[in-house]
Amino acid sequence: MRLATRANGTPDGELVVVSPDAARCLPAGEKWPSLLAAIGMWSVAEHDLRTLATRLDAGEGEALDHATLRAPLPRSWQWLDGSAFQTHADLMQVAFGTDPIEHDKPLMYQGLSDRFYGPSDPVPFRSEADGIDFEGEFGVIVDAVPMGTCAADAMAHIRLVVQINDWSLRALAVPEMKTGFGWIHAKPACSMAPFAASPDELGDGWQDGRVCLDLVIDWNGERFGAANGREMSFGFHELVAHAAATRDLVAGTIIGSGTVASSDYAHVGSSCISERRAIEIIADGVPSTQFMHFGDVCRMEALSAGGNAVFGAIEQTVRQKL
């Protein structure tokens, strides 16, 4: 089952169920006006939504206008982003010139959750000098998770999988990181691909709490990376359990994987510019790739072996904030 959110003038948008070919949809209706409402009562909502999915499979539905699609969750109560790809973490130490991070638990920070840009929204930033970078990620949306839930039990709370661009301002990241307080300036709002998919919708692409799909990223029309999500050091169920260790997780909490990375980065590329710069530093002593300029376009879509983009595509232009 795949879900999307159509713009309807409300902050949370209108929840729709999407057909397998993404050409048609059925509105979830007044009972489930938004995904945020549905995830709060998922055990009831899922049944209703899957009934609509069955009707779509049978050919029902109205035409889906992709131009109206927002982030599946245009806002939520909590966004906790992990950094679960060790290859990325290792390369970021090179990029940032920082010491290795000592940790025996997943790395995770709390980020801005009151706004997720839709898949084709222009993204405003104040200055190119801030080091504008994309970060291709996967994420999961959970229903309510009680404090102390273990990883094995956390798996069942993963209700939907999403694809995220975690926009980052690299020039601001290291000073904030060195305070130990995490990031405020370096982490503005993220973007989401248009479709949230139930884990079963991913088929073999969902294994051991990992999204085993290539995250294909193009920057200004040129292939930048196609790392697969399978190399997470911790599965999403382990990230959920980590997040819930000392807090109840509110329904609608989004947990991120951190930048998708492959140990075979020489062949598949990277999912953020900063990581490519680290690879250049290792090879040449200095980075040669610059961060983004206003007007640049970043496109991301996760492809199955059959070429199906289960989450749809994010394709956005970076703009100067007016």
Next chain:
Amino acid sequence: MRLATRANGTPDGELVVVSPDAARCLPAGEKWPSLLAAIGMWSVAEHDLRTLATRLDAGEGEALDHATLRAPLPRSWQWLDGSAFQTHADLMQVAFGTDPIEHDKPLMYQGLSDRFYGPSDPVPFRSEADGIDFEGEFGVIVDAVPMGTCAADAMAHIRLVVQINDWSLRALAVPEMKTGFGWIHAKPACSMAPFAASPDELGDGWQDGRVCLDLVIDWNGERFGAANGREMSFGFHELVAHAAATRDLVAGTIIGSGTVASSDYAHVGSSCISERRAIEIIADGVPSTQFMHFGDVCRMEALSAGGNAVFGAIEQTVRQKL
């Protein structure tokens, strides 16, 4: 004007305006069902709410049952907590055994905002071994603040002032801080005192974006501290501007001061246990005060020179999570 939120079975509760003696109230009504709804259209809502306040001043209203009061904002889209008292920051380095933090900007992290405990809610934690600590703070609630708003302009966006207990788990804080990602485990949900006050309600207690009131804290019935909020290195307007440097702030964003502290801590005490332990380390080489036990009670209220508790009191018992 003072506002409160009564329990009514909804996640956001029912917004009421409170009489000067806190004995009466008038519901804000269907137009402004909750504070989160009102803060989203504050320029309109404020007029309506102040009209109710005038009627309360004239003696109207129904009896206010304090037992029904929740946090003024039982949940919000964003909670950004500063650490604006240098005395506290200096002492926490002693408590944590960490190096001084190099920074020329306010310190700030993003915390859990999907739940703020009410003033008399019991507060559940998993283990005493986590180092359960209270942190007495002040906070402000803003309406929508555009990205790039300067400190002078930010002042007008401060619509309400609140009093917060930022519960902390000290045994978990340092390892998280050393990752640079900020705190997930060490910062569970906070609590709020029952009344949110417009800045003018504080009179001389609101100066240069600072809450110049003594924050009186009792632990198990014994006076623990009464530090005044005036010694913030940055005013709240500067914290708001800092928060908004690279992001729009959603209406209802809560910005915290960090633990209220006084350079005269020898006489006025502290607003958290960890700070007292640091003072003991400086004096005796080792800390003698232990963190909280299940069943302990923490009471906090901010008193004016005349003895008025503008935000009301937080009085909560720490419990083991079942």
